[in-house]
Amino acid sequence: MMDEQFWHRKWQQGETGFHQANPNPLLTRNLPALGLSPGGRFFLPLCGKTRDIHWLRANGFQVAGVELSPLAVEQLFAELGIAPRISGAGSLQRHEADGLTIFAGDIFALDHDELGHVDAVYDRAALVALPAPTRTLYAAHLLTVTKRAPQLVITFDYDQSRMEGPPFSVNEAEMRAHYEAAYRLICIESKNVDGGLKGICPARETLWLLEPR
Numbered sequence: 001m002m003d004e005q006f007w008h009r010k011w012q013q014g015e016t017g018f019h020q021a022n023p024n025p026l027l028t029r030n031l032p033a034l035g036l037s038p039g040g041r042f043f044l045p046l047c048g049k050t051r052d053i054h055w056l057r058a059n060g061f062q063v064a065g066v067e068l069s070p071l072a073v074e075q076l077f078a079e080l081g082i083a084p085r086i087s088g089a090g091s092l093q094r095h096e097a098d099g100l101t102i103f104a105g106d107i108f109a110l111d112h113d114e115l116g117h118v119d120a121v122y123d124r125a126a127l128v129a130l131p132a133p134t135r136t137l138y139a140a141h142l143l144t145v146t147k148r149a150p151q152l153v154i155t156f157d158y159d160q161s162r163m164e165g166p167p168f169s170v171n172e173a174e175m176r177a178h179y180e181a182a183y184r185l186i187c188i189e190s191k192n193v194d195g196g197l198k199g200i201c202p203a204r205e206t207l208w209l210l211e212p213r
């Protein structure tokens with residue numbers, strides 16, 4: 001398990017360069033690829049305080065998320081202008097509001113009963129936020145906890161020797177190693193990152209659709 005202190009420190013020190021001011025265009029452009037019914041429920045692993053949650057709610061979806069940092073969860077609800085109901089969920093804390101449930105704590109401590117049914121997973125900066133050994137555990141856990149819900153996954157592919165993660169490089173071979181047994185992998189969009197990753201490292205960003213087999 002990657003050092004939890006690493007992420008707590010990032011949030012405490014406001015080093016949240018991964019946070020985007022606007023909803024991610026890969027999501028907003030390609031959400032229909034999932035073919036979800038209106039009102040469907042999304043799961044956002046390692047959700048931070050992403051604006052994608054605001055956007056999904058504005059578009060009529062229910063959202064569940066899990067996030068290690070209580071600071072991030074607090075800021076998410078403050079920015080949404082919502083006061084959540086808070087209750088215990090095993091070793092996690094459930095923050096609930098209309099159509100929105102955020103679990104504060106470790107994703108590996110979340111089980112299917114607590115999460116409930118989800119129609120799709122949206123993984124932006126979650127898989128790629130984790131070091132290699134943890135990614136394998138994460139991918140397997142995600143399958144269990146979501147009962148193999150379809151996924152949209154954003155990855156970066158670059159020369160890992162040129163830069164340290166996060167975000168880590170996750171190439172197609174690795175995606176297939178994690179997910180091929182459970183899903184058909186469809187590359188929806190793939191393009192070079194403008195100016196390189198963190199402005200230095202040539203990288204490709206890919207949006208994958210994972211359809212349960």
Ligand SMILES: C[S@@+](CC[C@H](N)C(=O)[O-])C[C@H]1O[C@@H](n2cnc3c(N)ncnc32)[C@H](O)[C@@H]1O
Nearest residue numbers: 007018046047048050067068106107124125129
């Ligand atoms: C790179 S950030 C991405 C956040 C969000 N998905 C976004 O796009 O803005 C990764 C997030 O995962 C959280 N995180 C790291 N390990 C976690 C774990 N084991 N369980 C839950 N959240 C975790 C971190 O606190 C951090 O907010």
